[in-house]
Amino acid sequence: xxxxxxxxxxxxxxxxxxxxxxxxxxxxxxxxxxxxxxxxxxxxxxxxxxxxxxxxxxxxxxxxxxxxxxxxxxxxxxxxxxxxxxxxxxxxxxxxxxxxxxxxxxxxxxxxxxxxxxxxxxxxxxxxxxxxxxxxxxxxxxxxxxxxxxxxxxxxxxxxxxxxxxxxxxxxxxxxxxxxxxxxxxxxxxxxxxxx
Amino acid sequence: xxxxxxxxxxxxxxxxxxxxxxxxxxxxxxxxxxxxxxxxxxxxxxxxxxxxxxxxxxxxxxxxxxxxxxxxxxxxxxxxxxxxxxxxxxxxxxxxxxxxxxxxxxxxxxxxxxxxxxxxxxxxxxxxxxxxxxxxxxxxxxxxxxxxxxxxxxxxxxxxxxxxxxxxxxxxxxxxxxxxxxxxxxxxxxxxxxxxxxxxxxxxxxxxxxxxxxxxxxxxxxxxxxxxxxxxxxxxxxxxxxxxxxxxxxxxxxxxxxxxxxxxxxxxxxxxxxxxxxxxxxxxxxxxxxxxxxxxxxxxxxxxxxxxxxxxxxxxxxxxxxxxxxxxxxxxxxxxxxxxxxxxxxxxxxxxxxxxxxxxxxxxxxxxxxxxxxxxxxxxxxxxxxxxxxxxxxxxxxxxxxxxxxxxxxxxxxxxxxxxxxxxxxxxxxxxxxxxxxxxxxxxxxxxxxxxxxxxxxxxxxxxxxxxxxxxxxxxxxxxxxxxxxxxxxxxxxxxxxxxxxxxxxxxxxxxxxxxxxxxxxxxxxxxxxxxxxxxxxxxxxxxxxxxxxxxxxxxxxxxxxxxxxxxxxxxxxxxxxxxxxxxxxxxxxxxxxxxxxxxxxxxxxxxxxxxxxxxxxxxxxxxxxxxxxxxxxxxxxxxxxxxxxxxxxxxxxxxxxxxxxxxxxxxxxxxxxxxxxxxxxxxxxx
Numbered sequence: 001x002x003x004x005x006x007x008x009x010x011x012x013x014x015x016x017x018x019x020x021x022x023x024x025x026x027x028x029x030x031x032x033x034x035x036x037x038x039x040x041x042x043x044x045x046x047x048x049x050x051x052x053x054x055x056x057x058x059x060x061x062x063x064x065x066x067x068x069x070x071x072x073x074x075x076x077x078x079x080x081x082x083x084x085x086x087x088x089x090x091x092x093x094x095x096x097x098x099x100x101x102x103x104x105x106x107x108x109x110x111x112x113x114x115x116x117x118x119x120x121x122x123x124x125x126x127x128x129x130x131x132x133x134x135x136x137x138x139x140x141x142x143x144x145x146x147x148x149x150x151x152x153x154x155x156x157x158x159x160x161x162x163x164x165x166x167x168x169x170x171x172x173x174x175x176x177x178x179x180x181x182x183x184x185x186x187x188x189x190x191x192x193x194x195x196x
Numbered sequence: 197x198x199x200x201x202x203x204x205x206x207x208x209x210x211x212x213x214x215x216x217x218x219x220x221x222x223x224x225x226x227x228x229x230x231x232x233x234x235x236x237x238x239x240x241x242x243x244x245x246x247x248x249x250x251x252x253x254x255x256x257x258x259x260x261x262x263x264x265x266x267x268x269x270x271x272x273x274x275x276x277x278x279x280x281x282x283x284x285x286x287x288x289x290x291x292x293x294x295x296x297x298x299x300x301x302x303x304x305x306x307x308x309x310x311x312x313x314x315x316x317x318x319x320x321x322x323x324x325x326x327x328x329x330x331x332x333x334x335x336x337x338x339x340x341x342x343x344x345x346x347x348x349x350x351x352x353x354x355x356x357x358x359x360x361x362x363x364x365x366x367x368x369x370x371x372x373x374x375x376x377x378x379x380x381x382x383x384x385x386x387x388x389x390x391x392x393x394x395x396x397x398x399x400x401x402x403x404x405x406x407x408x409x410x411x412x413x414x415x416x417x418x419x420x421x422x423x424x425x426x427x428x429x430x431x432x433x434x435x436x437x438x439x440x441x442x443x444x445x446x447x448x449x450x451x452x453x454x455x456x457x458x459x460x461x462x463x464x465x466x467x468x469x470x471x472x473x474x475x476x477x478x479x480x481x482x483x484x485x486x487x488x489x490x491x492x493x494x495x496x497x498x499x500x501x502x503x504x505x506x507x508x509x510x511x512x513x514x515x516x517x518x519x520x521x522x523x524x525x526x527x528x529x530x531x532x533x534x535x536x537x538x539x540x541x542x543x544x545x546x547x548x549x550x551x552x553x554x555x556x557x558x559x560x561x562x563x564x565x566x567x568x569x570x571x572x573x574x575x576x577x578x579x580x581x582x583x584x585x586x587x588x589x590x591x592x593x594x595x596x597x598x599x600x601x602x603x604x605x606x607x608x609x610x611x612x613x614x615x616x617x618x619x620x621x622x623x624x625x626x627x628x629x630x631x632x633x634x635x636x637x638x639x640x641x642x643x644x645x646x647x648x649x650x651x652x653x654x655x656x657x658x659x660x661x662x663x664x665x666x667x668x669x670x671x672x673x674x675x676x677x678x679x680x681x682x683x684x685x686x687x688x689x690x691x692x693x694x695x696x697x698x699x700x701x702x703x704x705x706x707x708x709x710x711x712x713x714x715x716x717x718x719x720x721x722x723x724x725x726x727x728x729x730x731x732x733x734x735x736x737x738x739x740x741x742x743x744x745x746x747x748x749x750x751x752x753x754x755x756x757x758x759x760x761x762x763x764x765x766x767x768x769x770x771x772x773x774x775x776x777x778x779x780x781x782x783x784x785x786x787x788x789x790x791x792x793x794x795x796x797x798x799x800x801x802x803x804x805x806x807x808x809x810x811x812x813x814x815x816x817x818x819x820x821x822x823x824x825x826x827x828x829x830x831x832x833x834x835x836x837x838x839x840x841x842x843x844x845x846x847x848x849x850x851x852x853x854x855x856x857x858x859x860x861x862x863x864x865x866x867x868x869x870x871x872x873x874x875x876x877x878x879x880x881x882x883x
Contacts, residue, residue, distance in 0.1 A: 047339035090337040165250035186303045190332035
């Protein structure tokens with residue numbers, strides 16, 4: 001009787017541990033899916049945002065290409081996904097300008113030693129300190145910085161996405177002003193804005 | 197009648213308060229439901245509907261973008277067809293279109309078309325009730341924003357949904373109100389039942405109080421005559437010694453009966469929470485000795501050892517209610533002896549300062565009395581209820597003694613004395629009762645003298661004129677004996693007296709005779725003392741004459757009756773049965789009368805010579821009795837068997853006449869402990 005009870009107890013504990021492990025393993029997967037969706041939707045909005053930038057023709061590099069930096073910290077997976085979304089289009093150009101994608105680490109991005117960038121897309125969430133450095137860098141070069149991550153616009157990133165019943169551009173007006181980014185008024189009509 | 201009206205007013209007030217509470221509850225409930233709908237539920241439904249409208253509008257983006265980006269020659273027609281189709285969509289639950297209106301704004305910098313050529317407006321554009329949704333139209337190739345479509349989405353779904361939800365919510369709230377109403381009805385019925393029960397209980401209590409007041413009056417009135425006349429006759433020098441003895445017996449019996457009545461009334465007062473403290477300064481050592489001596493006889497009869505321990509810090513003279521303390525100790529020690537079969541009973545007394553004494557009693561000390569016995573103890577299930585009235589332990593039931601009131605009364609008394617009683621012990625190994633009281637230490641000089649006041653013999657003559665001043669005193673009482681007693685008492689010392697049988701006669705006599713002082717019985721037929729007092733005062737003031745002093749004579753022991761006496765206009769009151777000295781003292785106080793007194797004779801202290809035997813002679817006579825007579829007498833006394841006592845004394849009287857007389861006198865005056873003490877001192881009486 002006692003032996004049977006102990007065996008039953010062992011089985012129950014095993015099943016419980018297994019369930020916990022499954023739940024634990026499943027959680028990051030769900031989270032990753034969610035991040036990937038935001039990056040894909042964000043990449044499209046990023047293209048629309050760049051197209052709405054009045055000064056975008058002046059932001060090309062020497063070769064007349066728009067250089068877009070995909071910033072990563074320690075993992076290039078998201079950056080690769082964003083790159084695929086940005087270039088795998090019927091017409092990957094933005095306002096008829098060719099696009100060149102660079103996957104940059106934070107240090108490389110700040111150094112900008114490969115030429116002039118037209119915009120930066122964050123593929124991983126940066127720290128507050130990194131964000132401060134990045135903002136100063138973008139303000140000095142009038143660069144569009146875009147983050148698909150929730151809450152980053154409120155933290156001070158110039159632009160991002162607002163996900164409600166539909167996905168809309170989300171702009172931090174103060175940060176946009178600081179970087180002297182001028183957007184078409186038409187674009188501003190459909191964007192959600194954040195006033196600090 | 198007034199009480200009944202008050203009770204009705206209270207009951208009505210309770211009903212109103214309860215009803216108002218329910219009304220407030222119902223109103224609050226409805227306000228909350230209304231707030232919930234308007235502030236939470238309806239806005240949430242609206243947000244949900246707006247969100248739904250957003251999704252619906254967004255789903256039309258692709259077809260609109262395709263039409264805008266179509267070939268130039270087909271674009272206009274395709275756009276009209278697409279928008280026409282969109283405006284045809286209807287919801288699944290109604291025939292009304294989902295989209296009531298739509299307008300397009302195109303970015304002609306991106307779309308190659310003439311400016312304004314594609315900015316169409318379709319359907320109802322001005323629709324205030326509609327949900328307005330702006331949808332950005334992005335090129336699927338370049339992701340550029342090519343235009344904005346503004347949809348007017350019908351709020352029909354929202355209206356239908358909110359109507360249904362609102363209907364359900366308010367129907368349920370009405371059900372809630374109905375339930376509240378049902379609860380109100382039940383509560384009203386219960387309140388009514390409680391009020392009825394309370395009114396019945398109050399009526400029963402009033403009846404009990406009235407009964408006690410009547411009993412008190414009916415018992416005290418004849419006792420007044422018994423005690424008063426026997427006291428009066430006791431001072432008569434003409435009566436024989438034999439009659440004097442008989443009078444002494446009548447007088448002491450009357451006093452004993454009065455004490456019994458007072459005890460019964462005391463119990464009633466405790467129940468009515470109207471008991472008061474009568475503090476005096478007394479010799480605690482003497483009182484404890486008396487108590488232990490009284491118990492010692494019973495303890496020794498059961499071969500129990502009675503031990504009394506007192507620490508040196510216990511003060512000898514204290515101020516507290518001596519009678520209550522004595523009664524508690526007698527009860528605790530009596531119980532201990534009653535329930536203990538072998539071993540003994542110990543009384544320990546000690547004094548404590550500081551801890552347990554409230555700050556406002558800082559000049560008091562805490563006296564702790566412990567009564568420990570080696571009896572059967574108290575069962576745990578009895579421990580919690582031994583202090584409840586009419587409750588006895590199993591041992592108490594087995595013994596078939598007592599009423600179960602003793603400990604309840606003792607605890608009440610202890611609490612009146614600023615302390616309490618606690619019980620402890622183990623079943624089968626004895627019990628300990630711990631009594632604490634607060635008492636103020638005192639000195640011997642504060643002890644009130646119990647010496648009898650010297651007897652009044654007359655009114656002192658005026659110093660100047662050498663003549664006695666005349667005093668007119670009116671005695672008003674419907675009881676003939678009481679009237680006669682008071683008149684005899686007053687006329688003996690020289691007051692001029694008239695009597696009246698009721699209030700009406702008293703009022704008439706006041707008009708014609710104008711007494712200086714009136715002794716007024718308060719309960720009389722025809723016109724009672726209260727009304728008579730009011731009329732006498734009114735009449736005297738009306739004719740601008742001196743208002744006579746009116747002193748009430750009342751047999752009531754209740755404070756309310758005393759208050760009523762003063763409210764009627766009496767100057768003072770004396771409680772029946774009164775003592776002669778009380779009457780003369782009150783007259784001295786109010787009229788300023790000065791008396792002459794009987795000279796004090798130290799050779800005749802009390803009535804110790806009534807039996808014709810001194811203590812020494814009495815003791816000597818007892819030693820002459822044979823052993824069986826002594827044992828028989830002691831046994832009869834210890835069992836309080838009056839009949840047997842009389843038989844034994846009668847037998848003794850055959851050979852020892854004076855001894856039998858003395859014994860009879862002591863028995864008649866209940867001085868049993870004194871007889872037993874004498875018996876203990878004789879050789880024959882020694883065990």
